[in-house]
Amino acid sequence: MKKLGGYSGFRILREGLTGNRGWRPAWRDPEPQPAYDFVIVGGGGHGLATAYYLASRYGEASVAVLEKGWIGGGNVGRNTTIIRSNYLLPGNEPFYEFSLKLWEGLEQDLNYNAMVSQRGVYNLYHSDGQRDAYRRRGNAMILHGADAELLDAAQLRAEMPFLNFDNGRFPIQGALVQRRGGTVRHDAVAWGYARGADRRGVDIIQNCEVTGFRIQNGRCIGVETNRGFIAARKVGCAVAGSSSRVMQAAGMRLPIESHVLQAFVSEGLKPVIPGVVTYGAGHFYISQSDKGGLVFGGDIDMYNSYAQRGNLPVVEDVCEGGMTLMPMIGRARMVRMWGGIMDMSMDGSPIIDHTPVDGLYFNGGWCYGGFKATPASGYCFAHLLATDTPHETATAFRLDRFRRGMMIDEKGSGAQPNLH
């Protein structure tokens, strides 16, 4: 393999002085080999992270990532870039805290600037009951080694004076803050993992669509693709919104529905919103990108969709939420909106597990929380693929938990995917 240079301040200086002629592609474009030890289906954030950790932590060199389009073209480039570990339940919180710790060391690990910015995530509360629920959640976070802080209205006002504190219907009483939460440049996450995996020998094969699984005597021995059969000792699927479609080819029906989630960005503005703010009484959350655009979103459209675009009622709902929470937002112009397909699970929590088919593993059901989970999802999936045992932080994410009644339902809304 041709050695690709590392990135550093010195390198930028040197390239700058020599006409920037030394930069090379960050990853190769290899032809698929006839066989690999591990084939990862899906070149999104989770698939690339899985390949990276398989190679870097578990010493597995014979790994391929198959992507039907181009890497980073799905949800890893469509989310609103937020990272946090503010979950309540014991099945979830250790996993997300593990993920946040991986984010904190990600750039040094990858030698790639992913612009991890721990600017704080502020969940606003608007009633005494909500404050008590947030206090409970904050305590659960602290018990699992995460950070949490409960602010009252005066403390919050000092940090975010622009919020509409005295709203008649939903006055802002304060916020639960996780200061280690924040945002990450999402495309750089895909590219950084791709480059890191490639440098460790992983073949990233784009424009390679998996059309089926070859299963003999209950064991998956490889995948059929539009570029021919590729044999594999183990196959892992991390295909987010396409989970049901892909796993159907292996004869499986999943506890998942695909729904569309929209996101929006305004024109670039001077710095105005210091952290990530979520509205506790409406469907709205917002942060400001490093380019200055206000990045915001709300709830899913509520009906099954594979369209990667939503409809106007949710646009209206999100903008109403924004105007209620911070009326100043009405001065900004919205310039772009888009949609991504969420693999909404039956309890709002993900699945990282074996399937009933030997040698076939599944990673999905991330609902709209997949981005923050990217490092831990990749790490835990790599652990499962390499060792055939679940990672210690992901033991609850079993595929059969619905049959066993072991749901991880943060919201308590039951088997109704569009309510999670």
Add this chain to the structure above:
Amino acid sequence: MIIEHPLLGPRDSQEFTCLGDASLLQRPDAFAGDAADTFFDYQYLRDNPAGTHRELWYHEMGDRSWLVLTRDTRTHEILAVELASDVVTSGGRS
């Protein structure tokens, strides 16, 4: 999306809430021997197709009827709208 309500004509989809796959109309027999399996399938597993999908919508802000929409999940095009009560009775149930 505009939903052609069989009784009320074209209505904005904002007046409705979507429950999900119309297979929820076919509640399994709770007294059958395999009820644990059939109810697990019924409650938790979905076909989740990319393409034509039959699904239950509730006219919450309207006449409170339940409808069965046949809709393409790739384009959001609505292909057919029926009253859920008609679907159930034509399936042989009362």
